[in-house]
Amino acid sequence: MAFSVNTNAGAMAALQSLNATNRSMETTQSRINTGLNVASTKDDSAKYTVAQTLRGDQGGLTAVTSSLNNAKSTVDVAVSGAEQISDLINDMKSKAYEAASATDDGTIKALQKDYDGLKSQIDSIIKSSNFNGVNLIDGGHGSVSSLQTLDTSNLLQVDHQDIGGLGISALNGSADLTNATTAGATVSTLDDISDKLNDVLSTLGAKSRQIDGQLSFTSNLSDVIETGIGNLVDADLAKESAKLQSLQVQQQLGVQALSIANQAPQTILSLFK
Helix, strand or coil, rough: CCCCCCCCHHHHHHHHHHHHHHHHHHHHHHHHHHECCCCCCCHHHHHHHHHHHHHHHHHHHHHHHHHHHHHHHHHHHHHHHHHHHHHHHHHHHHHHHHHCCCCCCCHHHHHHHHHHHHHHHHHHHHCCCCEEEEEECCCCCCCCHHCCHHHHHCCCCCCCCHHHHHHHHHCCHHHHHCHHHHHHHHHHHHHHHHHHHHHHHHHHHHHHHHHHHHHHHHHHHHHHHHHHHHHHHHHHHHHHHHHHHHHHHHHHHHHHHHHHHHHHHCCCCCCCC
Protein backbone atom coordinates (compact mmCIF):
# COMPACT_ATOMS: atom_id res chain seq x y z
CA MET A 1 0.00 0.00 0.00
CA ALA A 2 1.35 3.44 -0.96
CA PHE A 3 1.98 6.06 1.72
CA SER A 4 -0.08 9.20 1.12
CA VAL A 5 -1.27 12.14 3.17
CA ASN A 6 -4.00 12.88 0.58
CA THR A 7 -5.79 9.55 0.72
CA ASN A 8 -6.33 7.43 3.81
CA ALA A 9 -8.15 4.30 2.67
CA GLY A 10 -8.07 2.77 6.12
CA ALA A 11 -9.73 5.79 7.70
CA MET A 12 -12.42 5.87 5.00
CA ALA A 13 -13.17 2.17 5.51
CA ALA A 14 -13.34 2.64 9.27
CA LEU A 15 -15.63 5.65 8.84
CA GLN A 16 -17.97 3.71 6.51
CA SER A 17 -18.17 0.88 9.04
CA LEU A 18 -18.84 3.32 11.90
CA ASN A 19 -21.59 5.06 9.89
CA ALA A 20 -23.26 1.71 9.17
CA THR A 21 -23.15 0.85 12.87
CA ASN A 22 -24.67 4.22 13.77
CA ARG A 23 -27.49 3.72 11.27
CA SER A 24 -28.22 0.29 12.71
CA MET A 25 -28.27 1.80 16.20
CA GLU A 26 -30.76 4.46 15.10
CA THR A 27 -33.04 1.78 13.66
CA THR A 28 -32.80 -0.36 16.78
CA GLN A 29 -33.41 2.58 19.11
CA SER A 30 -36.44 3.59 17.04
CA ARG A 31 -37.87 0.08 17.36
CA ILE A 32 -37.32 0.15 21.12
CA ASN A 33 -38.88 3.62 21.44
CA THR A 34 -41.98 2.83 19.33
CA GLY A 35 -42.25 -0.87 20.03
CA LEU A 36 -42.70 -1.38 16.30
CA ASN A 37 -40.56 -3.34 13.90
CA VAL A 38 -42.54 -1.90 10.99
CA ALA A 39 -43.54 1.67 11.76
CA SER A 40 -43.57 2.95 8.19
CA THR A 41 -43.97 1.65 4.67
CA LYS A 42 -40.24 2.39 4.30
CA ASP A 43 -39.52 -0.41 6.77
CA ASP A 44 -41.53 -3.13 4.98
CA SER A 45 -44.14 -2.14 2.42
CA ALA A 46 -45.90 -5.52 2.31
CA LYS A 47 -46.33 -5.89 6.06
CA TYR A 48 -47.22 -2.23 6.55
CA THR A 49 -49.96 -2.41 3.90
CA VAL A 50 -51.49 -5.54 5.39
CA ALA A 51 -51.35 -4.03 8.88
CA GLN A 52 -53.08 -0.85 7.69
CA THR A 53 -55.86 -2.93 6.12
CA LEU A 54 -56.33 -4.83 9.37
CA ARG A 55 -56.39 -1.55 11.32
CA GLY A 56 -59.21 -0.39 9.03
CA ASP A 57 -61.12 -3.61 9.73
CA GLN A 58 -60.61 -3.11 13.44
CA GLY A 59 -62.00 0.40 13.19
CA GLY A 60 -65.10 -1.02 11.53
CA LEU A 61 -65.48 -3.54 14.35
CA THR A 62 -65.29 -0.69 16.86
CA ALA A 63 -68.22 1.00 15.11
CA VAL A 64 -70.14 -2.28 15.07
CA THR A 65 -69.50 -2.80 18.78
CA SER A 66 -70.79 0.69 19.52
CA SER A 67 -74.00 0.04 17.57
CA LEU A 68 -74.43 -3.35 19.23
CA ASN A 69 -74.03 -1.84 22.68
CA ASN A 70 -76.61 0.79 21.78
CA ALA A 71 -78.98 -1.91 20.52
CA LYS A 72 -78.41 -4.04 23.62
CA SER A 73 -79.20 -1.12 25.90
CA THR A 74 -82.36 -0.38 23.92
CA VAL A 75 -83.53 -3.99 24.05
CA ASP A 76 -82.61 -4.38 27.72
CA VAL A 77 -84.66 -1.30 28.61
CA ALA A 78 -87.59 -2.80 26.69
CA VAL A 79 -87.11 -6.15 28.47
CA SER A 80 -87.08 -4.44 31.85
CA GLY A 81 -90.25 -2.50 31.02
CA ALA A 82 -92.04 -5.55 29.64
CA GLU A 83 -91.12 -7.65 32.69
CA GLN A 84 -92.50 -4.99 35.04
CA ILE A 85 -95.66 -4.75 32.97
CA SER A 86 -96.03 -8.53 33.12
CA ASP A 87 -95.82 -8.38 36.92
CA LEU A 88 -98.41 -5.60 36.99
CA ILE A 89 -100.76 -7.56 34.71
CA ASN A 90 -100.55 -10.46 37.14
CA ASP A 91 -101.35 -8.09 40.02
CA MET A 92 -104.31 -6.68 38.06
CA LYS A 93 -105.52 -10.18 37.36
CA SER A 94 -105.37 -10.94 41.07
CA LYS A 95 -107.50 -7.86 41.82
CA ALA A 96 -109.99 -8.91 39.14
CA TYR A 97 -110.27 -12.41 40.61
CA GLU A 98 -110.95 -10.92 44.03
CA ALA A 99 -113.55 -8.56 42.60
CA ALA A 100 -115.27 -11.43 40.78
CA SER A 101 -115.87 -13.16 44.10
CA ALA A 102 -116.49 -10.05 46.23
CA THR A 103 -119.94 -9.64 47.80
CA ASP A 104 -119.96 -6.01 48.94
CA ASP A 105 -119.54 -2.74 47.07
CA GLY A 106 -116.92 -1.41 49.48
CA THR A 107 -114.50 -4.23 48.68
CA ILE A 108 -115.08 -3.85 44.95
CA LYS A 109 -114.42 -0.10 45.10
CA ALA A 110 -111.18 -0.64 47.04
CA LEU A 111 -110.07 -3.28 44.55
CA GLN A 112 -110.99 -0.96 41.69
CA LYS A 113 -108.76 1.80 43.06
CA ASP A 114 -105.82 -0.59 43.35
CA TYR A 115 -106.58 -1.89 39.85
CA ASP A 116 -106.68 1.64 38.39
CA GLY A 117 -103.35 2.45 40.06
CA LEU A 118 -101.73 -0.62 38.52
CA LYS A 119 -103.08 0.25 35.07
CA SER A 120 -101.75 3.78 35.44
CA GLN A 121 -98.30 2.36 36.23
CA ILE A 122 -98.43 0.30 33.05
CA ASP A 123 -99.21 3.36 30.96
CA SER A 124 -96.30 5.20 32.58
CA ILE A 125 -93.85 2.32 32.02
CA ILE A 126 -94.83 2.00 28.35
CA LYS A 127 -94.16 5.69 27.74
CA SER A 128 -90.89 5.82 29.68
CA SER A 129 -89.25 2.60 28.43
CA ASN A 130 -87.04 4.33 25.89
CA PHE A 131 -83.30 4.52 25.34
CA ASN A 132 -81.70 7.18 23.18
CA GLY A 133 -85.08 8.09 21.73
CA VAL A 134 -86.04 4.50 20.82
CA ASN A 135 -88.97 2.79 22.54
CA LEU A 136 -89.55 -0.83 21.58
CA ILE A 137 -92.72 -1.35 23.59
CA ASP A 138 -94.67 1.71 22.52
CA GLY A 139 -95.94 1.83 18.96
CA GLY A 140 -94.81 4.74 16.83
CA HIS A 141 -91.69 5.57 18.82
CA GLY A 142 -89.14 4.04 16.47
CA SER A 143 -87.29 0.74 16.60
CA VAL A 144 -83.78 -0.60 16.87
CA SER A 145 -83.82 -1.18 13.12
CA SER A 146 -82.80 2.48 12.86
CA LEU A 147 -79.40 1.38 14.18
CA GLN A 148 -78.58 -0.76 11.13
CA THR A 149 -74.86 -0.95 10.43
CA LEU A 150 -72.50 -3.14 8.41
CA ASP A 151 -73.14 -6.89 8.62
CA THR A 152 -75.21 -6.61 11.77
CA SER A 153 -78.18 -4.98 10.03
CA ASN A 154 -80.43 -8.03 10.36
CA LEU A 155 -79.44 -8.45 13.98
CA LEU A 156 -80.46 -4.90 14.79
CA GLN A 157 -83.86 -5.07 13.11
CA VAL A 158 -85.96 -5.36 16.23
CA ASP A 159 -89.45 -4.20 15.42
CA HIS A 160 -91.23 -2.40 18.24
CA GLN A 161 -93.44 -4.61 20.37
CA ASP A 162 -96.49 -2.39 20.82
CA ILE A 163 -97.56 -3.55 24.29
CA GLY A 164 -100.29 -0.92 24.37
CA GLY A 165 -101.67 -2.56 21.26
CA LEU A 166 -101.94 -5.94 22.98
CA GLY A 167 -105.24 -4.84 24.48
CA ILE A 168 -104.08 -2.92 27.53
CA SER A 169 -105.32 0.34 26.05
CA ALA A 170 -108.73 -1.29 25.56
CA LEU A 171 -109.17 -1.89 29.30
CA ASN A 172 -111.83 0.38 30.69
CA GLY A 173 -110.05 1.19 33.94
CA SER A 174 -112.67 2.19 36.50
CA ALA A 175 -115.36 0.16 34.70
CA ASP A 176 -113.41 -3.11 34.61
CA LEU A 177 -114.39 -4.28 38.10
CA THR A 178 -117.91 -2.85 38.34
CA ASN A 179 -119.38 -6.17 39.36
CA ALA A 180 -118.69 -9.89 39.32
CA THR A 181 -119.66 -10.16 35.66
CA THR A 182 -117.39 -7.38 34.39
CA ALA A 183 -114.60 -8.57 36.71
CA GLY A 184 -114.84 -12.05 35.19
CA ALA A 185 -114.65 -10.60 31.68
CA THR A 186 -111.64 -8.54 32.73
CA VAL A 187 -109.89 -11.68 33.97
CA SER A 188 -110.36 -13.21 30.53
CA THR A 189 -109.02 -10.07 28.84
CA LEU A 190 -106.00 -10.00 31.13
CA ASP A 191 -105.30 -13.68 30.42
CA ASP A 192 -105.23 -12.90 26.71
CA ILE A 193 -102.95 -9.89 27.28
CA SER A 194 -100.66 -11.98 29.47
CA ASP A 195 -100.29 -14.65 26.77
CA LYS A 196 -99.42 -12.04 24.15
CA LEU A 197 -97.05 -10.32 26.56
CA ASN A 198 -95.21 -13.60 27.12
CA ASP A 199 -94.59 -13.76 23.36
CA VAL A 200 -93.19 -10.23 23.50
CA LEU A 201 -90.90 -11.17 26.39
CA SER A 202 -89.74 -14.24 24.49
CA THR A 203 -88.96 -12.16 21.40
CA LEU A 204 -87.08 -9.48 23.32
CA GLY A 205 -85.18 -12.04 25.41
CA ALA A 206 -84.08 -13.96 22.33
CA LYS A 207 -82.93 -10.77 20.63
CA SER A 208 -81.00 -9.68 23.73
CA ARG A 209 -79.19 -13.03 23.85
CA GLN A 210 -78.44 -12.79 20.14
CA ILE A 211 -76.91 -9.35 20.58
CA ASP A 212 -74.86 -10.62 23.54
CA GLY A 213 -73.52 -13.42 21.35
CA GLN A 214 -72.64 -11.02 18.56
CA LEU A 215 -70.89 -8.70 21.02
CA SER A 216 -68.83 -11.60 22.33
CA PHE A 217 -67.89 -12.67 18.81
CA THR A 218 -67.01 -9.11 17.78
CA SER A 219 -64.83 -8.69 20.86
CA ASN A 220 -62.99 -11.96 20.16
CA LEU A 221 -62.55 -11.06 16.49
CA SER A 222 -61.14 -7.66 17.42
CA ASP A 223 -58.63 -9.34 19.75
CA VAL A 224 -57.57 -11.75 17.01
CA ILE A 225 -57.06 -8.91 14.53
CA GLU A 226 -55.06 -6.92 17.08
CA THR A 227 -52.87 -9.95 17.70
CA GLY A 228 -52.41 -10.37 13.95
CA ILE A 229 -51.33 -6.74 13.59
CA GLY A 230 -48.88 -7.23 16.44
CA ASN A 231 -47.39 -10.30 14.79
CA LEU A 232 -46.82 -8.26 11.64
CA VAL A 233 -45.38 -5.03 12.99
CA ASP A 234 -44.44 -5.36 16.68
CA ALA A 235 -40.76 -5.43 17.58
CA ASP A 236 -39.22 -8.18 19.70
CA LEU A 237 -37.93 -5.91 22.45
CA ALA A 238 -35.76 -8.61 24.05
CA LYS A 239 -34.07 -9.21 20.72
CA GLU A 240 -33.71 -5.48 20.01
CA SER A 241 -32.23 -4.89 23.47
CA ALA A 242 -29.57 -7.55 22.91
CA LYS A 243 -28.87 -6.12 19.46
CA LEU A 244 -28.49 -2.62 20.90
CA GLN A 245 -25.83 -3.77 23.35
CA SER A 246 -23.94 -5.48 20.51
CA LEU A 247 -24.11 -2.35 18.36
CA GLN A 248 -22.88 -0.19 21.23
CA VAL A 249 -19.76 -2.39 21.46
CA GLN A 250 -19.33 -2.21 17.67
CA GLN A 251 -19.64 1.56 17.83
CA GLN A 252 -16.91 1.85 20.44
CA LEU A 253 -14.64 -0.44 18.41
CA GLY A 254 -15.41 1.55 15.28
CA VAL A 255 -14.41 4.81 16.97
CA GLN A 256 -11.14 3.25 18.09
CA ALA A 257 -10.49 1.79 14.62
CA LEU A 258 -11.09 5.21 13.03
CA SER A 259 -8.76 6.83 15.55
CA ILE A 260 -6.02 4.31 14.71
CA ALA A 261 -6.57 4.76 10.97
CA ASN A 262 -6.33 8.55 11.31
CA GLN A 263 -2.93 8.19 12.97
CA ALA A 264 -1.47 6.25 10.01
CA PRO A 265 -0.39 9.35 7.98
CA GLN A 266 1.74 10.48 10.90
CA THR A 267 4.15 7.60 10.16
CA ILE A 268 5.14 9.48 7.00
CA LEU A 269 6.77 12.13 9.18
CA SER A 270 9.34 9.59 10.39
CA LEU A 271 10.58 9.22 6.81
CA PHE A 272 11.72 12.84 6.83
CA LYS A 273 13.68 12.73 10.05
